[in-house]
Amino acid sequence: MSDLPMLGAEEEFHVVDLQTRRSAPQVDALMAQLDGAEFAPELQRSLVETNTPVCATLDDLRHHLKRLRSTLEGVAEPLGLGVVAAGTVPLADLSGDDISAGARYERMQHEYQLLVREQHICGAQVHVDVPDRDIAVQVVRRVAPYLPTLLAISASSPYWRGRDSGYASYRSMVWSRWPTAGPPGSVETAADYDAMVSELIASGTISDPGMVYFDIRPSAHLPTVELRVCDACPQVDDVVFIAGLFRALVGKAREDLEAGLPLPVSRHELLRAASWRAARSGLEGDLVDLSPDPRHPPTLVSPSILVSQLVDYLRPQLEKVGDWDQVLELSKATLARGSAAAGQRRAFGRRGELDDVVDSLLALTQGRVPAFEPRAAEPVTSELLGAYHTDSYDEAVSADGTVQAQYGFMFRALDRMGQRGMVAAEQSLHAEQRARGVTFRVGDGEPDRLFPLDLVPRILTADDWAGLTAGLAQRVRALEAFVRDVYGERTIVADAVVPAAVVDDAPGYSRLGKLFPSDAVRIAVAGIDLVRDSAEHWVVLEDNLRVPSGIGYSITSRRLIRSVMPDLEPPAGVVGLEAVPGQLKAALLSATKYDDPGHDEVALLTAGPMDSAYFEHKLLADRMGIPLVTPRDLQVAEDGVYLVEIGGRRRLSGLYRRLDERTLLTATGADQRLIGRAMCNAVARGKVALLNALGNGVGDDKLVYAYVPQMIGYYLGEQVLLAQVPTYPCVDPDRREEVFDRLDELVLKPVDGYGGQGIVIGPHADRDELADVAEAIRDNPAGWVAQDLVHLSTHPTFSGEKLEPRAVDLRAFVLQSRLGPQPHVEVLPAALSRMAPPGSMIVNSSRGGGAKDTWVLR
Numbered sequence: 074m075s076d077l078p079m080l081g082a083e084e085e086f087h088v089v090d091l092q093t094r095r096s097a098p099q100v101d102a103l104m105a106q107l108d109g110a111e112f113a114p115e116l117q118r119s120l121v122e123t124n125t126p127v128c129a130t131l132d133d134l135r136h137h138l139k140r141l142r143s144t145l146e147g148v149a150e151p152l153g154l155g156v157v158a159a160g161t162v163p164l165a166d167l168s169g170d171d172i173s174a175g176a177r178y179e180r181m182q183h184e185y186q187l188l189v190r191e192q193h194i195c196g197a198q199v200h201v202d203v204p205d206r207d208i209a210v211q212v213v214r215r216v217a218p219y220l221p222t223l224l225a226i227s228a229s230s231p232y233w234r235g236r237d238s239g240y241a242s243y244r245s246m247v248w249s250r251w252p253t254a255g256p257p258g259s260v261e262t263a264a265d266y267d268a269m270v271s272e273l274i275a276s277g278t279i280s281d282p283g284m285v286y287f288d289i290r291p292s293a294h295l296p297t298v299e300l301r302v303c304d305a306c307p308q309v310d311d312v313v314f315i316a317g318l319f320r321a322l323v324g325k326a327r328e329d330l331e332a333g334l335p336l337p338v339s340r341h342e343l344l345r346a347a348s349w350r351a352a353r354s355g356l357e358g359d360l361v362d363l364s365p366d367p368r369h370p371p372t373l374v375s376p377s378i379l380v381s382q383l384v385d386y387l388r389p390q391l392e393k394v395g396d397w398d399q400v401l402e403l404s405k406a407t408l409a410r411g412s413a414a415a416g417q418r419r420a421f422g423r424r425g426e427l428d429d430v431v432d433s434l435l436a437l438t439q440g441r442v443p444a445f446e447p448r449a450a451e452p453v454t455s456e457l458l459g460a461y462h463t464d465s466y467d468e469a470v471s472a473d474g475t476v477q478a479q480y481g482f483m484f485r486a487l488d489r490m491g492q493r494g495m496v497a498a499e500q501s502l503h504a505e506q507r508a509r510g511v512t513f514r515v516g517d518g519e520p521d522r523l524f525p526l527d528l529v530p531r532i533l534t535a536d537d538w539a540g541l542t543a544g545l546a547q548r549v550r551a552l553e554a555f556v557r558d559v560y561g562e563r564t565i566v567a568d569a570v571v572p573a574a575v576v577d578d579a580p581g582y583s584r585l586g587k588l589f590p591s592d593a594v595r596i597a598v599a600g601i602d603l604v605r606d607s608a609e610h611w612v613v614l615e616d617n618l619r620v621p622s623g624i625g626y627s628i629t630s631r632r633l634i635r636s637v638m639p640d641l642e643p644p645a646g647v648v649g650l651e652a653v654p655g656q657l658k659a660a661l662l663s664a665t666k667y668d669d670p671g672h673d674e675v676a677l678l679t680a681g682p683m684d685s686a687y688f689e690h691k692l693l694a695d696r697m698g699i700p701l702v703t704p705r706d707l708q709v710a711e712d713g714v715y716l717v718e719i720g721g722r723r724r725l726s727g728l729y730r731r732l733d734e735r736t737l738l739t740a741t742g743a744d745q746r747l748i749g750r751a752m753c754n755a756v757a758r759g760k761v762a763l764l765n766a767l768g769n770g771v772g773d774d775k776l777v778y779a780y781v782p783q784m785i786g787y788y789l790g791e792q793v794l795l796a797q798v799p800t801y802p803c804v805d806p807d808r809r810e811e812v813f814d815r816l817d818e819l820v821l822k823p824v825d826g827y828g829g830q831g832i833v834i835g836p837h838a839d840r841d842e843l844a845d846v847a848e849a850i851r852d853n854p855a856g857w858v859a860q861d862l863v864h865l866s867t868h869p870t871f872s873g874e875k876l877e878p879r880a881v882d883l884r885a886f887v888l889q890s891r892l893g894p895q896p897h898v899e900v901l902p903a904a905l906s907r908m909a910p911p912g913s914m915i916v917n918s919s920r921g922g923g924a925k926d927t928w929v930l931r
Contacts, residue, residue, distance in 0.1 A: 077129055077130075077394055077395075078201050078202050078203070078320055078323065078324065078394070079127045079128065079129060079201070079202045080127070080128055080134065080199060080200060080201045080202070080316055080319075080320050081124070081125045081126065081127050081128055081134070081199070081200045082124075082125050082134060082138060082197065082198065082199050082200070082312060082316060083122055083123065083124050083125075083197070083198040083200075084122065084123050084138065084141070084142075084158060084195075084197050084198075084305055084312065085115055085120055085121070085122050085158075085195035085196055085197070085305050086120065086121050086122075086123070086142075086145060086156040086157060086158055086195060086305065086438070087119060087120060087156065087157040087159065087161075087162045087165075087193070087195055088100055088103065088119050088120065088121060088149065088154055088155075088156060089119075089154065089155050089156070089157055089162060089164075089431060089435070090153065090154060090155075091150075091153050091154060091155050091435075092153065093164070094163075094164055094427070094428050094431035094432070095162075095164040095165065095166065096119040096162050096164065096165040096166065096193055097119055097154055098117070098118035098119045098171035099118070099119070099152065099154055100114045100115070100118045100119065100120065100121050101114070101118065102152055102154075103121055103145070103148050103149055103152070103154070104121070106148045107144070107145075107148060110124075111123060111124050111125075111141060112124075112141075112144075112145075116172055116181065116189065116192050117171060117172060117192055117193055118171040118172060119165070119171065119193060120193070120195060121145065121156065123138075123141040123142070123145065125137040125138060125141065127202075130395070131313050131316065131317050131396055131399055131400075132399075134312075134313055134316055135309055135310070135313050138309045138312055138313070139309055139440065142156070142158070142309070142438060142439060142440075143439065146438075146439055155435045156435075156438060157307075157431065157434045157435060157438055158195065158197075158229075158305045158306060158307050158434070158437075158438045159195065159229040159230060159304065159305055159306075159307055159413065159417075159434050159438075160194055160195060160196070160227075160228070160229045160230025160242055160243065160244030160245070160304030160305055161193065161194055161195075161230035161231075161232060161233055161243055161244050161247075162193070162232070162431060162434070163232035163233075163235060163417075163427040163430050163431060164235060164427060164431065165193040165234065167190050167191055167193060167234065172189065180280060181280075181284075184280070185251075188250055188251070191247050191250070192247070194230070194244040194247050194248060195244070195304070195305035196244065196248070196301065196302075196303055196304060196305055197227060197303045197304065197305045197306055197312050197315070198299055198300060198301050198303070199299075199300040199303075199312075199315060199316045199319045199320075200292070200297045200298070200299050200300075201297060201298050201300075201319060201320050201323045202295075202296060202297050203296050203297065203298055203323065203327065204296060205263070205296050206263035206266075206291050206292075206296055207262050207263045208296075208327065208330065209263070209291035209292070209296060209297065209298050210260060210261060210262055210263055210265070210266050210291050211261065211326070211330050211336070212291075212298050212323050212326040212327060212330070213257045213287075213289050213290060213291055213298060214257065214259075214260075214261070214336050214337070215325075215326035215329060215330070215336060215337060216289055216298070216319075216322045216323065216326050217256055217257055217288070217289060217337075217339060217344060218337055218339045218344065218347075218363040218365065219322055219363075219383065220256075220288050220289060220300075220302045220344075220348065221302075221344075221347040221348045221350065221351040221360065221361060221363070222351065222360060222379055222380060222383055223300065223302060223303055223315050223318060223319065224242060224245060224288075224302045224303060224304070224348060224351040224352060225241070225242075225351040225354060225355055225356055225360055225376055225380075225412070226303075226311065226314065226315055226318075226356065226380065226407060226412070227242070227302075227303035227304040227305075227306050227311060227315060227413075228241035228242040228304055228351070228352065228354075228355035228356070228412045228413065228414045229241075229242070229244075229304040229305060229306055229307055229412070229413035229414055229417070230242050230243045230244040230245075230304050230414065231243065231414040231417055231418055231640065232417065232421075232427065232430065233247075235427065236489075237418070237421075237486070237489065237640045239353075239639065239640055240352050240353050240414075240639075241351075241352060241353065241354060241355025241356075241357065241358075241412050241414035241415070241639060242304050242351070242352040242355065242414065243352070244304050244305075245302070245304070245348065245351075245352040246352060248286070251284075251286045252278045252279070253273065253278070253279060253284060253285050253286045253287065254286040254287070254288075255287065255288060255341075255344075255345055255348070256287065256288055256339075256341055256344035256345060256348070257287040257288065257289055257290060258287070259341070261336070263291065266291060270282050270285055270293075273285070286301065287301065288300075288301055288302035288348065289301060289302065298323055300315070300319045302348070303315055304413075306413060307413045307416070307434050307437035307438055308413065308437055308440075309440060310403055310406065310407075311403075311407060311413065313399075313403065314400060314403035314404065314407055317391065317396045317399065317400040317403065318383065318384070318387065318400065320390075320394065320396070321387035321390035321391045321394070321396065321400070322387065322390075324390040324393065324394070325386075325387060325389075325390050328390070337365050339363060343361075343363065343371060344363070346361065347360070347361035347363055347371070350373075353639065354376070354635070354636065354639060355376075355411070355412035355414045355415060355639070356376040356377075356380075356407070356408065356411050356412040356415070357376070357411060357412060357414075357415050357635045357639050357642075358376075358632070358635045358636040358639050359373040359374060359375060359376070359632055359635075359636055360373070360374060360375075360376050360379050361373060361374075362374045362379055373508075373509070375632060375651060376408070377408050377649070377651035378651075378696075380404055380407070380408060381404065381408070384400060384401060384404045387400075408649075408651065409649075410646075411646070413437075415642050415646075416433065416437075417430045417433065417434070418640060418641075418642030419642050419643065419644045419645070419646055420432075420433040420443065420445075420644070421482070421642075422481070422482030422485070422486075422642055422643055422644040423445060423482070423644040425481070425482070425485045429445060432445070433445075453475060453476040453480075453481040453484055453485065454474065454475055454476065455476055455484040455487065455488050456488055456491075457484070457487055457488060457491075457492065457495075457875070457876050458470060458474060458476075458484075458869070458876060460875065461474070461869065461876055461877065461878065462878070463867045463878035465606075465864045465865065465866060465867050465878070465880070466605070466606060466607050466608065466864070466866045466867070467866065467867045467868065467869075467878055468531065468532075468605075468866050468867070468868050468881070469483075469484075469532075469868055469869050470869065470878075479532050479534055479643070479930070480532060482641075482642070482643055482644060483529070483530070483532075483641060483643070486638075486640055486641050487529070489640075490638075492874070492875065495528060495871055496873070496874075498528055498637045498638055499528055499871060499873065501636075501637045502526065502528065502633055502634075502637045503523060505633055505636055505637065506523045506524060506526070506633065507523065509629075509633075510688060511523065511524045511526075511626075511629055511633070511688060512524060512688055513626075513685055513686060513688065513918060514683075514684075514685040514687075524626060524629070524688075524924065525918060525922070525923030525924060526630055526633060526634075526923065526924050526925070526926070527870050527871060527879075527908060527923055527924070527925045528634070528637075528638065528871045529868070529869050529870060529871055529876070529925065530634055530641065530925060530926040530927065530928050531868055531881065531883075531906040531925045531926070531927050531928065532643070532928050532930060533883075533904070533927065533928065533929050533930065534930050535645070535929070535930050535931060538648075538902075538929045538930075540611075540794075541603070541611060541795070541885065541900075542900040543794050544611075544793075544794035544795030545601055545795065545885050545887050545900050546887065546898040546900055547785060547789065547791060547793075547794050547795070548601060548613065548616070548781065548785070548794075548795060549596060549599045549601070549887045549889065549898055550788075550789060550896070550898055551781065551784040551785045551788050551789055552596060552599070552616060552618060552772045552773075552781065552784070553594070553595060553596050553889060553896055554784070554788035554789070555571075555772055555777075555784050555788065556586070556595045556596065556618070556766070556768070556769055556771060556772045557591065557595060558788075559576050559582075559586075559771055560586040560587045560589070560768060561587075561591060563576075565784070565787055565788075568787070570780070570783050570784075570787050571777070571780045571783065571784075574804070574855075575774075575776055575777060575780065575802075576771060576777070578855055579770070579771045579774040579776065579777055579824075580770065580774060580824060580825040581619070581768070581769070581770015581771045581772070581773065581774050582768065582770070582771040582774075583734065583767055583768040583770070583771070584768075585734070585753050585767040585768050586766065586767055586768020586769070586771065587768075588753050588754070588756060588757040588767075589756060589757070589763075589766045589767070589768075590756075590757070590759060592891075593664065593762070593766065593891070594663070594664055594764070594889050594890065594891045594896050595765065595766035595768075595769055596618050596765060596766075596769060596772070596887075596889055597660050597661065597664065597729075597764035597765055597888065597889055597890075598621060598624075598657070598660070598729075598764070598765060598886060598887075598888060598889075599616065599617065599618055599621065599886065599887040599888075599889075600616075600617035600618075600621025600622070600623060600884050600885070600886055600887075601613060601615075601616055601617070601884070601885050601886075601887060602614045602615040602616075602617065602882055602883070602884050603795075603882065603883045603884075603885065604863055604865045604866065604881075604882045604883070605865075605866045605883075606863050606864050606865065606866060607866075610796070611795060611796070612795070612796045612797055612798055612863060613781075613795050613796070613797040613798075614797075614798060614863070614882060615773070615775075615778070616772065616773040616778060616781070617773055617884075618765065618769040618770070618772045618773040619733065619734075619765060619769050619770050619773065620730060620731050620732065620733060620765065621884070621886065622686040622689055622731075623689075623884050623886065623905040624653065624657065624689070624693065624886050624901065624903050624905075625686075625688070625689030625690075625692040625693045625696075626689055626905055626924060627650065627653075627886075627903040627904060627905045627926075627927065628650050628653060628654070628692065628696070628903055629689075629692060630905070630924060630925070630926040630927075631650050631926050633926075634926040643928065643930055645930045645931045646930070646931040647928045647929065647930060647931065648902040648928075648929040648930070648931055649902075650902060650903050653901055653902070653903045654693065654696035654697045655697075656888060656899060656901060657693065657697060657729075657888065657901075658675070658697040658698070658699065659890065660764075660888040660889065660890045660899070661675050661697075661699075661727050661729050661762075661764060662675060662727065663890035663891045663892055663897075664727055664762035664764055664890075664891055665726035665727045665762055666726070666759075669726065671723070671724055671725075671726055672726050673726070674716075674723060674724060674725050674726050674727075675699050675725060675726060675727035675728065675729065675762075676694075676699050676700040676701070676702045676716060676725055676727075676728055676729070677690055677693060677694040677697070677699055677700070677701050677702070677728075677729045677731060678702055678703070678704070678707075678728045678729065678730050678731060678732060678737075679701060679702070679703055679731050679732055680703065680731075680732040680736050680740075681703045684731070684732065686731070690731050693729075699729075700716060702716055702728075703740075704732075704737065704740035704741065704742055704748050704749075705740070705741065705742065705743060706718075706743060707725075707742050707743060707748060707752075708722065708742050708743045708744050709742060709748055709751035709752055709754075709755055712724075712760060713725070713726075713755060713760040713761055714728070714752060714755055714760065714761040717743040725761060726761065726762065727761065727762040727763075727764065728761060728762070728763050728764070729764055730763055730764060730765055734749075734767050734768075734770075737749045737752070737767075738750065753767065774824060775800075775822055775823075775824045775826070775858050776802050776804070776824050776855075776858055778797070778800060778858075779800040779801075779802055779858065781797060782797065798860045798861055798863055799860065799861045800858055800859070800860050801819070801858065801859040801860070802858055803850050803854040803855070803856075803857040803858060803859060804854045804855040808859075809850065809854055812850065812859040813847060813850075815835070815859075816835050816843045816846070816847060817835045817836060817838070817843060818835050818836065818861075818862065819835045819859040819860060819861065819862065820832065820833070820834050820835065820859065820860045820861075820862055821833040821835065821846050821850070821857060821858075821859050822857065822858050822859070822860065823849075823856055823857060824855070824856050824857060824858060825856065832915060833846045834862065834914060834915075835862065836862060837914075865880035865881065865882065865909070865914055866880070866881060867879060867880055867881065868881045868906070868908065868925065870908055870923075870925075872911075877911065879908040879909055879910075879911065880908065880909040880913070880914045880916065881906050881907065881908045881909070881916065881925065882906070882907050882916050883904055883905070883906050883907075883927070884904065884905045884906075884907065885900060885901075885904045886900070886901040886903060886904065886905075887899070887900050887901070888900075888901060902929045904927045904929065905924055905927060906924060906925040906926075906927045907922050907923070907924050907925075908922060908923050908924065908925060909921075909922050910922060910923075
């Protein structure tokens with residue numbers, strides 16, 4: 074094959090009136106001033122096409138794309154017109170018959186009727202040369218399974234006739250109505266292809282070969298392959314990115330053909346289904362992975378994974394033509410900003426004005442940053458909030474019933490859906506959960522249940538998140554220092570900052586904690602639970618330092634909500650979660666010894682399918698690309714811990730522990746021997762890293778919690794950044810008497826309680842409950858703490874019929890890595906909001922609570 078196949082591109086543009094922002098049938102006025110060799114009218118008189126010269130490099134292609142766009146704008150602007158590169162424009166009149174002149178277009182209008190009037194759509198086409206048309210036909214078949222991914226990258230048409238279509242590429246839905254649109258036909262030679270076209274013409278379905286509108290096709294006259302599936306792209310770089318991928322795909326297909334590899338087996342129906350999913354999702358929802366390996370069925374995967382895998386897969390071909398570095402950088406930029414469809418929804422979300430969408434497209438088409446006129450925010454009311462009322466601080470709805478500014482875009486979208494639309498979305502959500510097995514189990518012996526996820530996401534502004542991040546990092550640094558200290562020199566006890574009894578009697582204290590190397594990171598993953606009782610006031614409710622769950626559910630919640638409600642797009646954008654598994658894996662690898670052979674062999678250690686969070690364990694192991702193992706898969710030897718597999722074993726350098734200490738200590742390994750003590754000894758000898766460390770429970774004890782502010786001052790010498798709930802240890806006689814005096818005002822918690830079990834909320838308890846808890850405290854004062862009641866904020870939650878306020882908390886996840894003398898702290902954007910059932914303040918899923926997708930705004 075040629076070392077540098079040539080390529081070119083055709084782009085279609087909407088002509089819009091700069092005053093009304095509506096499509097304008099004025100292409101004749103433009104064509105009167107344009108060179109016919111590079112510009113041409115399209116079927117509709119509101120569309121114009123450009124054709125680049127044949128190019129050798131992506132830089133050449135970019136230059137010509139920009140040049141032709143600039144020329145169009147230079148001609149259009151004096152006429153009061155603009156040009157937009159997008160699959161659709163929001164405001165278009167489909168009632169007229171403004172088609173371009175010519176017998177072919179007139180014949181099409183007569184034959185296809187309304188279908189022609191609907192063609193206010195624009196695509197981007199890429200051409201790559203091949204040696205001959207026989208090879209072109211073979212290339213078409215081999216490239217076809219990858220086209221849905223290219224469509225998703227290009228998706229830029231969410232709006233149709235003034236409404237959000239719910240699709241990222243509605244253009245492809247309109248285009249698919251042509252009788253020859255869709256995946257290519259099952260032919261293998263140029264002669265077969267030409268015979269198929271002749272039969273279509275003879276059938277009267279089409280009138281000429283140019284009306285074969287397959288997603289990819291061989292040219293009718295030239296030895297080139299034409300990519301036709303993509304939307305027109307507002308940003309030139311997206312066209313260049315797609316062109317680079319397409320040229321590499323053509324190169325890979327030619328190599329496979331020369332190597333004698335068989336054609337991929339791809340069902341026509343499945344190709345159409347994958348294209349539909351790409352049109353629905355863009356880069357914001359899951360896509361279908363059509364693996365060429367017949368042993369792997371089609372699966373739904375994150376767009377970031379699928380696009381990154383495609384780029385890596387094509388690396389040899391990209392390097393051969395000198396495109397690797399550029400395509401890699403373009404892929405990162407595209408995934409970071411998301412699809413053009415999402416960008417348009419962000420523009421609309423600012424004020425709910427489609428004019429803002431058109432203005433942003435006009436700017437992006439010419440490579441300019443959209444500039445919006447600031448306008449005072451107007452209170453937004455919602456029809457869905459007619460009966461909404463709460464006595465607590467509500468994060469989305471003001472006391473007067475208006476929507477908080479950051480939620481304006483969301484309620485405009487929810488109002489468009491209405492109650493019936495939300496019911497349908499909830500049904501779709503549950504169907505997707507069942508298909509993906511998104512379940513959890515409340516307790517042993519209980520059946521798996523669907524993970525209780527609400528439709529309405531929770532928003533954290535960038536300012537909120539910045540403040541929380543600093544406070545969370547500080548808290549985990551202090552807790553890490555405390556756990557190291559109490560299993561080491563115990564200076565905090567010696568200096569009487571924390572009483573010895575508080576440490577020694579803590580249910581989570583374990584002598585096994587002393588076995589860990591003094592410089593090991595003990596808290597690799599922390600889950601910190603917070604609540605807020607006003608717009609400005611967050612407080613820490615609880616620390617989770619053993620095996621905190623929720624990261625995987627946070628990632629899954631984002632994928633599910635994006636899938637069923639893709640038109641929810643905040644103006645500022647949302648911090649993505651695609652990098653989270655990589656960040657988690659990096660934290661695990663940092664605990665291993667880089668100089669040792671196999672330092673990157675780490676695994677996730679689970680109790681197995683009986684664990685309530687097993688779904689999350691599988692998800693995280695898969696996303697990190699590491700094995701998921703149980704104790705029965707492991708063997709501890711003198712020189713380390715081994716994963717025993719069929720045909721051999723391999724040594725592991727680290728284990729991400731997701732089972733509790735008791736389960737580990739009583740488990741048997743692959744050799745049928747108890748494995749827990751042996752593993753602890755391997756950790757002590759530095760033969761394996763175990764994260765999180767055993768004994769961490771001493772740091773998240775409910776009594777120890779009361780001393781965290783003192784830890785921050787003692788270890789860090791800093792002022793506390795995040796408040797916590799005032800806590801009264803009942804073991805203290807003075808505090809105990811105060812607790813008895815205020816039983817009906819306080820929240821009473823057993824020190825060894827878990828998952829909300831045993832908690833008594835004084836103001837909500839009756840006399841008998843208060844008497845019982847008072848007796849329990851007298852019998853075992855060291856087993857109880859009391860806290861002031863915090864009035865949890867509420868958040869709109871869809872109950873199946875209406876929106877109602879539910880109390881919410883937030884579990885934030887903090888990673889620590891061993892990068893130098895002090896652990897490196899990183900707060901993940903994958904936070905999990907949990908909501909209480911109606912009338913309750915306890916958010917735990919075991920007590921009927923649920924969860925929300927949590928959006929950290931950019």
